[in-house]
Amino acid sequence: MDLLLVKNLSVSAGDKEILHELSFSVALGESVVIMGPNGSGKSTLAKVLMGHPDYQITGGQIIFRDKDITAAKPEERAAAGLFLAFQEPREIAGLELFPFLFDAYKALQAARGQDAGSVFAFKAKLDDELAALDIKSDWSNRHLNQDFSGGEKKKAELLQLALANPVLAIFDEIDSGLDVDALEVAGKAIQRFKNGDNSLLAVTHYQRVLKYIKPDRVLVMSKGRIAQSGGPELAARLEKEGFASVI
Amino acid sequence: MAEDLKSHDSLWDDYNQADYMAQTKSGLDEALVRRISAEKEEPAWMLAKRLESLKIFQEKALPAWGPDLSRLNLDKITYYAKAMEGQAQSWEDVPADIKNTFDKLGIPKAEQEVLAGVGAQYESTVVYHNLKAEFKRQGVIFEDMDLALKKHPELVEPYFMRAMPNTLHKFAALHGAVWSGGTFLYIPAGVKIKEPLQAYFRMNAKGMGQFEHTLIIVESGAQAHYIEGCSAPRYGVDSLHAGGVEIYVKEGARFRYSSVESWSKDAYNLNTKRAIVEKKAHMEWVGGNFGSNVTMLYPCSILVGEGASADHLGVAFANEGQTQDTGAKVIHAAKDTSSNIVMKSISKGGGKAIYRGLVEVGPQAEGAAVSVKCDALILDELSVSDTIPVMKINNPSATIAHEASAGKINEEDLFYLRSRGLKEAEAAAMLVNGFIEPITKELPLEYSVEMNRMVELEMENSVG
Numbered sequence: 198m199d200l201l202l203v204k205n206l207s208v209s210a211g212d213k214e215i216l217h218e219l220s221f222s223v224a225l226g227e228s229v230v231i232m233g234p235n236g237s238g239k240s241t242l243a244k245v246l247m248g249h250p251d252y253q254i255t256g257g258q259i260i261f262r263d264k265d266i267t268a269a270k271p272e273e274r275a276a277a278g279l280f281l282a283f284q285e286p287r288e289i290a291g292l293e294l295f296p297f298l299f300d301a302y303k304a305l306q307a308a309r310g311q312d313a314g315s316v317f318a319f320k321a322k323l324d325d326e327l328a329a330l331d332i333k334s335d336w337s338n339r340h341l342n343q344d345f346s347g348g349e350k351k352k353a354e355l356l357q358l359a360l361a362n363p364v365l366a367i368f369d370e371i372d373s374g375l376d377v378d379a380l381e382v383a384g385k386a387i388q389r390f391k392n393g394d395n396s397l398l399a400v401t402h403y404q405r406v407l408k409y410i411k412p413d414r415v416l417v418m419s420k421g422r423i424a425q426s427g428g429p430e431l432a433a434r435l436e437k438e439g440f441a442s443v444i
Numbered sequence: 445m446a447e448d449l450k451s452h453d454s455l456w457d458d459y460n461q462a463d464y465m466a467q468t469k470s471g472l473d474e475a476l477v478r479r480i481s482a483e484k485e486e487p488a489w490m491l492a493k494r495l496e497s498l499k500i501f502q503e504k505a506l507p508a509w510g511p512d513l514s515r516l517n518l519d520k521i522t523y524y525a526k527a528m529e530g531q532a533q534s535w536e537d538v539p540a541d542i543k544n545t546f547d548k549l550g551i552p553k554a555e556q557e558v559l560a561g562v563g564a565q566y567e568s569t570v571v572y573h574n575l576k577a578e579f580k581r582q583g584v585i586f587e588d589m590d591l592a593l594k595k596h597p598e599l600v601e602p603y604f605m606r607a608m609p610n611t612l613h614k615f616a617a618l619h620g621a622v623w624s625g626g627t628f629l630y631i632p633a634g635v636k637i638k639e640p641l642q643a644y645f646r647m648n649a650k651g652m653g654q655f656e657h658t659l660i661i662v663e664s665g666a667q668a669h670y671i672e673g674c675s676a677p678r679y680g681v682d683s684l685h686a687g688g689v690e691i692y693v694k695e696g697a698r699f700r701y702s703s704v705e706s707w708s709k710d711a712y713n714l715n716t717k718r719a720i721v722e723k724k725a726h727m728e729w730v731g732g733n734f735g736s737n738v739t740m741l742y743p744c745s746i747l748v749g750e751g752a753s754a755d756h757l758g759v760a761f762a763n764e765g766q767t768q769d770t771g772a773k774v775i776h777a778a779k780d781t782s783s784n785i786v787m788k789s790i791s792k793g794g795g796k797a798i799y800r801g802l803v804e805v806g807p808q809a810e811g812a813a814v815s816v817k818c819d820a821l822i823l824d825e826l827s828v829s830d831t832i833p834v835m836k837i838n839n840p841s842a843t844i845a846h847e848a849s850a851g852k853i854n855e856e857d858l859f860y861l862r863s864r865g866l867k868e869a870e871a872a873a874m875l876v877n878g879f880i881e882p883i884t885k886e887l888p889l890e891y892s893v894e895m896n897r898m899v900e901l902e903m904e905n906s907v908g
Contacts, residue, residue, distance in 0.1 A: 247863050250855070275865035287860040291881030292874055300874070305865035340878070357864060 199260070200225040200396050201246075201365055206257035208245050208421075215241045216421045218257065223365065228397040228410055230432065233418035234440045239400040240284060242418070243369040246398075247281040248274050262364065276308030278364035282354040282371055288342040294353070295337040298323065302360050326359045329389060331382050347374025355386040366390065368399040372406040384409025404436045419444040472523050474498060477621050480524050484590055484624075487597060490604075497610040497620025504614040510800070511738045511767045516712050521684050523622045523655070579637065585630040586641060589657050592628030599630055603659060607690035607718045607746070615686040615714045619655055623688060626656035629670055633663035633694075640669040640702070640888050658689040662697040662725075671702040671891060683710045683737070691719035693727050695749060700728040704891055706898060707736035709765065715741045723749030723778075730886050732895050733760040733770055734902065742800060744773035747781035747809075756785040759880045759895070762795030762827070763902055771800040771832075772816075776809040776842075785816045788880050791827035792902065798829070799848075804836045812842040820850040821879050823872075873903040 201223040208216040215238050223229045233239050245252050246259065248271040259267045266274055289297075299319055306313040313319070327334050330352050342350050351374060358366055371387075372380055387409055391397060399410050407429075415432045417425040417440070424444040425431065435443060477498050481491040506513050579586070585596060593600050610620035629641065662668060685707060693699045699719075707713050713736040721727045729743040745754035760768035768791075774783040789797035799818040820829035831848045853875050861871035877884070877896045884892040 244859075247859075249859055270868070271859060271862035272865050272867050272871075275863055281863050283860065283863075287854075287857045289857055289861070289875065289878055291878030297874065300870070301861075301864040301866055304867070304870065308865060340881075361864065 198225060199223070200227075200262060201398070202258075202260040203246075204258045204260065206245070206259065207255045208241065209253045209255050210241070210251060214255070214421070215252070216245070219422055220257075221416055221423055221426070223396050223398055225364075225396055226393045227413045228391065228399070229414050229416065230399045230401060230407065230410060230412040231416045231418055232401060232404075232432070232435060232440075233424075233444075235402065237418040238421040239402075239418050240369055241421075243281060243284075243367050243398075243400045246274075246367055247271055247279060272304070272308070275361065275363075276305060279367065280358055280361045280363035280365070281367045282351075282358055282369060284369040284373060286342045286345075286350045286354055288340075288345070290340060290343055292341045293337075294339055294341055295323075297341050298337065298357070298360060301357070305361055323360070326356055329359070330356055330386055332356065348376060348379035351375055351379065351383055352386075355383055355390075358390060359386065363395065365396045365398060368397070368401075368406075368410075370401055371399065372401065372403060380405070380409070404432060407432050417443050471519050472498070472501075472521070472618075472622065476524060480622060480624065484593075486593060487601075489601060490593065493605065493610070494621050497605075497617045500610050501614060501617035501621055504617055506614055507740075510740055511769045511796075511798075513712065513714075513738065516684065516738075518684075524624060579635075582635045583630075583632040584635060584637070585628065587628045589626035589628045589659065590624065592659070596628070596630070599661065600628065600659065603661060603690065603692055604657075605688070605690070607692065607720045608688050608716050612716065616688065616716050619657070619686045619688045619716065623655045623657040626687070627658045627660075627670075627672065629658075629660040629668070631660075631662045631666040631668045631697075631699075634665045635663075636667040637669070638667075640671045640700075642671050654685050654687075656687050658687070660689075660691040660699070660701070662691070662693045662699045664694045665696045666694070667698045669700040669702065671704075671888065683712055685711055685713045685715065685736075687715045689715075689717040689743075691717075691727065693719060693721045693725040693752075695723045696725060697722075698726045698728075700730065701743075702730040702887055702891065704732040704734075704887070704895055704898075705739075706734040707739070709735060709737060711736045713739040713741065715739075717741065717743040718746065719744065719754070720746050720748055721752040721754060724751040725749060726753050726755075728755040728886075729757065729772070730883065731758045731770075732883070732887075732898075733758070733768055734898050736766060736768075738767045738769065740769045742771045742773045742802070744775070745783065746775045746777060747783065748777050749781075750779045751781065752778060753782045754784070756783070756787070757883045757886055758787045759883045760787070760789045760797050761899065761902055762789070762791045762797040764793035764795060767796045767798070769796075769798045769800055771798075771802075773802045774804070774814070776803070776805040776812040776814070778808065779810045780812070781809055782813040783815070785814075785818075786882065787818045788821070788883055789818070789829060790821045790823065790876055790879070790899075790902075791829050792823040794824075794826040794828075796828040796830075799831045799833070801833045802836070803834070803844075805839050805842045807838045809839050810841050812839060814842060815845045816847070818848045819879070820848075821876065822850060822852055823876075869903050870900070873900040876903060 199222040203219060203221050205218045205220055206216055207218055231239055248269060254267055258265055261277060302319060303313040324334055332352055342353055375383055397410055399406060412429055415427055416423050477494050481494055605620055608616055610617045691701060719727045727745050733739050743756060747754060754774055756772035758770060760770045762768040772785045785801060787799050789799060791797040797820060801816060803814050805812045816833055818831050822829050829850050833846060853872055857875055858871050861874060862868060876899050884895050
């Protein structure tokens with residue numbers, strides 16, 4: 198069954214239409230990678246799926262878990278089980294990581310009708326995730342992404358992914374800013390998260406992330422449309438021949 | 445939305461419905477001033493000071509600058525009311541909305557009772573005596589101001605209204621005439637107290653605090669931190685608060701005065717706070733201003749000794765219908781003095797937040813260093829922020845740095861936090877709290893937590 202169904206989605210920013218009647222789906226348990234050159238609309242798609250207020254949906258629908266979320270607020274989408282790992286996570290001065298993470302966790306649990314448990318239980322859970330991501334535990338006293346290196350920011354996104362426990366995780370260029378070692382850690386975190394009851398949608402320009410996200414399907418975006426789709430072999434072909442060969 | 449706003453308003457303002465001051469009359473005359481002094485059994489010099497102040501008050505005009513005070517009817521104010529009578533007498537009598545506000549702020553029940561004016565003094569007395577027991581040995585005096593005048597006249601008289609003379613402005617004169625209650629704190633030479641001394645429990649013990657006088661003397665080499673205020677809606681008997689704070693920081697001493705103030709939305713909060721800072725002494729002001737109709741507050745440090753220094757840190761939140769005209773005043777009157785002013789303001793729903801600062805460097809203040817930084821966060825199109833920094837520099841050797849910024853909440857930041865499951869108002873409150881974090885981190889934990897909660901309350905019903 199389709200976990201996410203995007204039907205004839207048209208999106209504008211100001212006067213400019215960026216996505217044109219775009220359609221695709223992600224099934225439960227599936228990993229889908231959307232590839233495409235710069236300016237193809239991949240990042241816009243990722244933000245629109247999460248409900249970014251700067252974009253106007255001028256046509257079509259986004260159906261997630263059988264509900265129409267086309268007009269839903271970002272926090273409602275998060276509660277429903279969507280998560281977006283940002284390409285460029287925001288640096289928020291003055292917001293300490295630990296209270297933020299706990300507040301976000303409580304908000305999600307409450308919205309999902311689940312008990313958040315005690316702060317001690319949360320701390321234990323957080324410590325496990327910090328260890329899995331090879332993050333020093335004193336990290337959580339720092340301010341959210343403030344003065345984090347590129348790699349640290351991506352780790353913080355993956356930490357939040359683990360705590361949010363979404364049904365569909367969207368990665369917008371998850372490998373950008375990561376060196377080889379950090380990419381290894383990120384890959385492991387993604388594999389640790391993935392199971393048969395959740396799905397991945399990775400938006401990327403580069404092939405290297407495919408080492409960690411084994412796609413069931415590959416979609417190629419061009420000029421705001423899905424130009425090609427195929428299995429993992431499509432990625433291999435892109436690797437060899439470049440985007441120009443398929444779009 | 446309208447419904448929400450209404451309930452939000454009532455949270456802060458229902459206090460005023462109590463007519464616990466019905467037995468007193470409004471307006472001010474010599475007879476009333478004499479009555480205040482007589483009832484308090486004050487020494488003759490205090491009565492003389494009050495009468496002199498009254499005369500100055502009657503002669504002085506309202507300030508010709510700053511926010512509009514024309515709607516403030518000085519004849520309609522109740523200047524003195526006997527405590528306790530007619531107030532809610534038991535916890536059950538306290539309106540549900542008020543209890544609700546206390547709960548939202550996370551104030552423990554015992555404190556709530558004191559704040560609501562129904563708390564037996566029992567709790568506050570206990571706390572107060574514990575404090576005394578610990579510091580009494582070292583000669584620390586921490587006392588109600590009325591009592592201090594009776595028990596320690598030799599300490600009060602030489603200092604009373606010297607840093608804050610009754611000639612300063614109309615409301616300083618008014619304060620001199622009708623002051624009542626407040627805190628007296630004396631830290632003997634060399635005594636260093638690490639934990640903050642709190643007036644939290646005591647401030648509403650009498651359900652008042654409109655014209656309270658706080659007098660603090662920090663002797664040579666002593667160190668202390670005093671914090672007062674409560675984030676609960678303080679229900680003044682009337683719509684005017686004209687408190688006075690004077691602090692004397694002697695040679696080599698260090699003192700921090702922190703306050704978190706929240707006034708009901710009809711109140712005029714015209715407060716005067718001044719410190720005299722001697723040689724190599726250091727004074728720190730940390731303040732948070734919420735509520736009120738109009739607040740005018742510019743804590744002042746007068747750096748009279750060589751190497752004296754002052755830090756002024758402040759937050760002001762101006763919501764719908766409110767003017768927060770706050771800032772700082774520093775007078776550099778000696779060599780090698782330095783001052784550091786950091787102010788953060790938030791304006792929302794048509795609120796007006798103004799930074800008004802005056803830094804004066806006298807000709808004798810060789811090598812003075814001044815740093816002023818004001819940041820304003822303007823939450824919507826209706827709201828206003830302004831910066832009025834005045835510098836009077838009469839010594840060319842002074843080093844002056846001034847920075848000001850004004851901005852809105854970053855929409856990308858807001859989207860980022862919302863994508864993590866936080867509601868728009870929660871996310872916006874987090875960003876505002878992040879903005880004021882450089883100030884709140886200077887407060888003791890329970891106060892910074894409370895200040896954050898107050899921001900959350902102000903941000904409720906605001907967006908979406």
